[in-house]
Amino acid sequence: MNAPLRLRRDADALVANWRALARMSGRAACGAAIKADGYGLGAAWAAAALAAAGCRDFFVATWTEAVALAPLGLPGLAVLHGVRDEDLDVALSGAATPVLNTAMQVARWKAAGGGACHVMLDTGMNRLGLGEGDLASGVLDGLTIDVLMSHLASADEDSPKNSDQRGRFVAMAEGVAASRLSLANSAGIALGADYPFDLTRPGLALYGGTPRPELAGIIAQVAFPQAQVLQRRHVPAGETVGYNATWTAPADTDVAILNIGYADGYWRGFSGRGQAFHDGEALPVVGRVSMDLTAIDVTGRAIAEGDWLDIDYDLPRAAAASGMSQYELLTGLGGRFDRT
Numbered sequence: 001m002n003a004p005l006r007l008r009r010d011a012d013a014l015v016a017n018w019r020a021l022a023r024m025s026g027r028a029a030c031g032a033a034i035k036a037d038g039y040g041l042g043a044a045w046a047a048a049a050l051a052a053a054g055c056r057d058f059f060v061a062t063w064t065e066a067v068a069l070a071p072l073g074l075p076g077l078a079v080l081h082g083v084r085d086e087d088l089d090v091a092l093s094g095a096a097t098p099v100l101n102t103a104m105q106v107a108r109w110k111a112a113g114g115g116a117c118h119v120m121l122d123t124g125m126n127r128l129g130l131g132e133g134d135l136a137s138g139v140l141d142g143l144t145i146d147v148l149m150s151h152l153a154s155a156d157e158d159s160p161k162n163s164d165q166r167g168r169f170v171a172m173a174e175g176v177a178a179s180r181l182s183l184a185n186s187a188g189i190a191l192g193a194d195y196p197f198d199l200t201r202p203g204l205a206l207y208g209g210t211p212r213p214e215l216a217g218i219i220a221q222v223a224f225p226q227a228q229v230l231q232r233r234h235v236p237a238g239e240t241v242g243y244n245a246t247w248t249a250p251a252d253t254d255v256a257i258l259n260i261g262y263a264d265g266y267w268r269g270f271s272g273r274g275q276a277f278h279d280g281e282a283l284p285v286v287g288r289v290s291m292d293l294t295a296i297d298v299t300g301r302a303i304a305e306g307d308w309l310d311i312d313y314d315l316p317r318a319a320a321a322s323g324m325s326q327y328e329l330l331t332g333l334g335g336r337f338d339r340t
């Protein structure tokens with residue numbers, strides 16, 4: 001069986017992006033966030049390629065994700081959301097290393113006799129992590145900490161929040177015994193040499209995302225959706241295309257109906273704004289994107305039923321067109337693609 005929808009994944013580009021981010025990380029080791037099924041592209045696929053290239057530190061969000069990757073025997077796998085009661089058995093089995101985020105998680109890990117762990121500090125994002133008050137109460141005493149980390153809220157912007165968080169991180173880390181420090185995600189790496197510390201944790205940029213202008217021209221596209229033409233039709237001037245008839249043919253037009261829609265992560269924001277490529281030329285989406293189908297203008301083009309077209313998925317451009325973030329464009333790619 002093959003699907004009328006493909007996601008071509010470029011493993012060479014993935015590895016090249018990791019190498020570029022590793023270079024920008026300077027002396028720091030470069031890890032890889034592979035949560036959310038490798039940002040929609042396949043966690044096992046990404047992890048295998050990056051481990052072969054020398055990546056040693058991988059990050060997922062949950063234990064379910066970690067267990068699914070166990071057959072790969074990754075050198076270092078961390079679970080960002082820490083340990084709940086429900087996770088203790090699998091966490092103690094050594095499937096991965098927990099990133100402890102709360103005083104309760106720390107107490108749970110200590111009481112269970114867990115070994116080396118990672119710890120998340122909150123330095124002003126107010127999402128996950130221990131705060132200054134937790135540290136003052138000595139909650140981390142007696143813990144064997146490998147990576148002590150924090151996460152930047154605004155690394156994709158030139159915000160005073162970045163240096164503020166960095167300063168708080170350094171101050172908080174001073175009183176904690178840990179083997180390694182880690183602060184930077186993809187955008188954080190591009191903030192310069194003050195941010196990588198001992199280990200960086202890029203996700204988005206590995207998969208072709210460009211969160212800061214410094215990364216433009218360095219990061220290559222990894223994900224290439226391709227959809228098959230199910231029908232080519234002639235639309236006379238004055239006729240409309242798609243739900244709610246939002247597009248009216250200004251002149252006689254030929255339209256190709258592609259097997260892709262918002263259920264595949266090709267969001268409705270691409271209606272009248274997305275494009276596909278044929279022989280390197282852009283063909284515009286006309287009318288509304290449906291759940292499973294999208295129409296494009298193919299007037300004057302030799303495109304027939306059964307042909308395959310590349311969807312424009314240059315992430316910064318597709319994000320601007322659709323109004324979605326580059327993260328959502330990747331993680332939304334659905335289950336109906338043949339991932340090749």
Ligand SMILES: *Cc1c(COP(=O)(O)O)cnc(C)c1O
Pocket residue numbers: 033035080151184185186187201202203204205
């Ligand atoms: C998702 C995540 C990352 C990766 O962030 P990107 O912006 O995708 O590079 C790094 N660290 C933590 C804690 C994360 O949750």
